[in-house]
Amino acid sequence: MSKQINVALIGNPNTGKTSVFNALTGLNQQVGNYPGITVEKKEGICKLPRGVKAHIIDLPGTYSLNASSLDESVVIELLLNKNDKDFPDVAVVVSDVENLKRNLLLFTQIKDLEIPCLLVVNMADRMRRKGITLDIGYLEQQLETKIAVISTRKNEGIENLKQQISNYKELSVKPCLNASEIDTEYFNRLQKAFPNQLLYKLWLVITQDVNFGKTDRKDIDAIASFKTKSKGDLKRLQQKETIKRYQFINNVLKRGQTIDITQATDVRTKLDRILTHKIWGYVIFFFILLTIFQAIYDWSSVPMDWIDSSFASLSNWVKETFPGGGKVTDLIAEGIISGLGGIVIFIPQIAFLFLFISILEESGYMSRVVFLMDRIMRRFGLSGKSIVPLISGTACAIPAIMATRNIESWKERLITILVTPFTTCSARLPVYLIIISLVIPEGRILGLSYQALTLMLLYLIGFGAAVGSAWILNKVLKIKSKTFFVVEMPNYKVPLFKNVALTVLEKTKAFIFGAGKIILAISIVLWVLASYGPGEQFNNAENIITEQYAAQDLTEDELQQKIASHKLEHSFIGLTGRAIEPAIRPLGYDWKIGIAIVSSFAAREVFVGTLATIYSVGSDDEETIKNRMAGEVNPILGGPLFNFASGISLLLFYAFAMQCMSTLAIVKKETNSWKWPTYQFVIMTAIAYIVALLSFQFLK
Amino acid sequence: MSTLFQDIIVFTILAVALVFLFKKYIWKKKAKKACGTDDCGCH
Structure with a gap:
């Protein structure tokens, strides 16, 4: 049996981490969520030399190990929990050649956790254009690691990267920064209180607002012999740590990296001048x-x-x-x-x-x-x-x-x-x-x-x-708060076909399979509700219609259609639709559209599937969904049911209505209260109803 | 196929669909974690 190792891909946002992930795993990847939370988890399998298999996890992009969001805390929690099944045998830190200094901050932090750490310098194809040269040997020596210089755009260096990952056991786990240099007295006390724990790991547990599985901050507070510092003091020590790390990185890059600005070509500035122009x-x-x-x-x-x-x-x-x-x-x-x-x-x-x-x-x-x-x-x-x-x-x-x-x-x-x-x-x-296809020419x-x-x-x-x-x-809203706006502007790039194709594939798959299962289940429920009904009117529909139209000269097909229509009207779904019809008729809808609106509260896209199911019941024709909808007649006004007025009314209803159960659930989760999703639902539905009503009444 | 047998198959499929929808929207696992910031309202 071949050996499998865990590889964590870590890096700042916009370093091309996902491109590296795609280059290593190709189509052998899947997307899910971390247990209990809704942060996306991408993982895949890559074959390495000597028959070794790598289980690769593409961790959320983070600038440092000081978490400020749930995405970032996922990275920290994994790196601090050796018992996690995904705990990496090797961490591959992806950096961008143009932002090496900033990227190395994260690298030094991960290395200090004594995890074998490999540095990937991505976007190497831009080095000459930007006038950048790297002394790889010197950098490897100073950072005590191996460096893989790659270009995912040109597919260069990937095989070498795989080779280096498979040699992960040769990587040094010596830290870049001696943690006790941050505050000797404090860290000595910390080490004394927890002699068997890694000092830098303890420091992260103390300073991060993350619910750690094994080493909880409460356990540290519970040790009587160790008294931690106030929040303000801890923040000051964090700043001191960051300064020390940048001092180390500056020293390393002083000789390891040369940037010749005269050789750099600057298309970016020219493009930015136009694309971000105020007009x-x-x-x-x-x-x-x-x-x-x-x-x-x-x-x-x-x-x-x-x-x-x-x-x-x-x-x-x-x-x-x-x-x-x-x-x-x-x-x-x-x-x-x-x-x-x-x-x-x-x-x-x-x-x-x-x-x-x-x-x-x-x-x-x-x-x-x-x-x-x-x-x-x-x-x-x-x-x-x-x-x-x-x-x-x-x-x-x-x-x-x-x-x-x-x-x-x-x-x-x-x-x-x-x-x-x-x-x-x-x-x-x-x-x-x-x-739109039904009502707009x-x-x-x-x-x-x-x-x-x-x-x-x-x-x-x-x-x-x-x-x-x-x-x-x-x-x-009377809530006082201050804010600032910082956004990273990545360099312009010609999109990589592989990345674009994988994104389209993954998103379309998620949409189809995510929504598809719900639609399939709802279609089954709706079909049963439309095919069964209570009382004589449903069960005896054939006799009732045959008697009713006995005097008229109907063909067999016309008679069957009348029976199907009568049955549908008296089925469970028909009775429900009839009950809500008075509320939606002023908007130009019939009871069938009413059913589709109610069922699409589970997911908006269910609307079309519902109408397709309702209109299919009892129909023997080989007709498309669009043709069936186009053929529906308004029972009150005559003419097509889906005309310009009712169509615009429906479009506006869906533009404003909060027709999504899952969105309400996530709003409740994010605000920790039912108050906001309730307001949201009531106000959005009211706006949707009023706008749809006005548009239909005005256009009809 | 007899009508009774058909009804049994149809209602079995219906039960599976209803259980799926129930599990999807009503009986959900609870999230364990807070988001990490102090003023987010989820602590």
Whole structure:
């Protein structure tokens, strides 16, 4: 059996750590969560020389081992807990050649924990352009480690890195800094009280606000012979530690690194001048958004039509192949296949959305957007950092709300948490796309389709609602707090195809499988509710309809359709829909849309799957979801149910409504109170109802 | 297949779906940890 070792990939944000992870693991990777918390855990397997297998964990990016967020505390907790099954045999610290000094702070801290530590200098392809030369031999000697100089962009040095990881036992575990130099008297007392513990590890346990598994801070406080210092004194000692580390790093780099500024070419400054310009910056950002939405529509229509007709054919094939299967065949054909078709159809558009987001992030442009938007955000009581949750909210509000943790001011963080669900998440996308395709004409203006422009407008409405409500909340909430804005601007890079492809694959997979399971379960429940019902009207539907239409000359197909429609109306789902219909009729919806709205509270994308399931029940036609919806007739007003007025009303309802159980749960978790999610739900639903009502009444 | 047998299969699948949804939304494991900062409101 081959040996397996644990390798932890650690580094500052923007050092290309994920590129190194992708280069080492390729497709052998999976994404999950750390136990009990919602911090993303990426791990993968890499084959090393001599048949050794490496289990690689891509830890969250951190600037130092002084945790200020939950993501960073994950790194510290793992490095301090030898009993953790993921405790690394070797830590691979990824640094960026242009920010070596800052990156080495983290390296020296990890090395002081006496964990075998390998330094990776990434982005080596930029060295010549930036006029940087490194004396690797000298650096290895001073830092007492091995250094792998690599370029993930050019795929250089990866084999050497694997070789060095497999030789991890040869790495020195001698610390860079003698911890007792920070405060000799204090550290001597600490060592005396805990003679068998590593001094630097004890120091981290004392100074970090992390719930450690084995060495708890309370245990240290409980030892009578050792009296720790006040919070203020500990902070001063931490600063002293950082100064000492930088003194050491400066000495090492003085000879180990040479930077010749005359050789450096500076494209970055020129690009920044345009992309962060107070007018052109916004114009460029606007045109980039426009291009994205146009491309989402133009490029994905062919695969979407193909998927839609394939599911319709599959459903029909199941019915024709197993005609004697009765209810079980119907459940598969009308419930499961139709429900799943309602989500799979959106794979192309979601993949394109993530493709563009990933390219913008990889290229370094997203950080410029953060900087650019800070000027606007401030006026609305938000932090520049709020733009990150607002942009990542286009994928999903849940990680976006968790991303607010790096906003220092509680007031700004709370406002960001409360307004983020207005941003158009990917779960809204299926709803928007199907309704837009039904009610917005296919024409073009200046080469841009009306449908793409409508989609973009909905994204802008979501963003506008978020900043508008932030402005109101800033005035209403009486919480005092101070804040500052610091953002790292990474260098511009041509996005790596592998990174972009893996991100698109991972995000689309997460969307499809995460939402897919819920949609499948809800589709089954809905199908049962639509296929069973109480009382005579449901059980005796055939006789009732046959008698009712005996005088009329209906074909067999027309009669069967009348029976199916009657049964659906008197099924469990039909009765529920009828009960809520009076509340939603002023918005232009019938009871079937009402059911879809109620069920989509579990997840917005369930809306389309629900309608697909409801409209499939009793239907024998090989029709696509879109055609079935287009064929629905408004029972009161006549004409298509999904017309311009009801379509716009539905789009606006979904733009403002808090239709997501999981988001409410995460808001409760992040604010530690049901008060905020309750306000959020009531206010957002009220706004959605009023806006949808006004738009329908005005447009009908 | 008899109607009764079909109903049994359908309701078994329904029960599995309901248990899944119940576990997903109602019966969730509790998170153990605070976020690390003092003024976040989750301590």
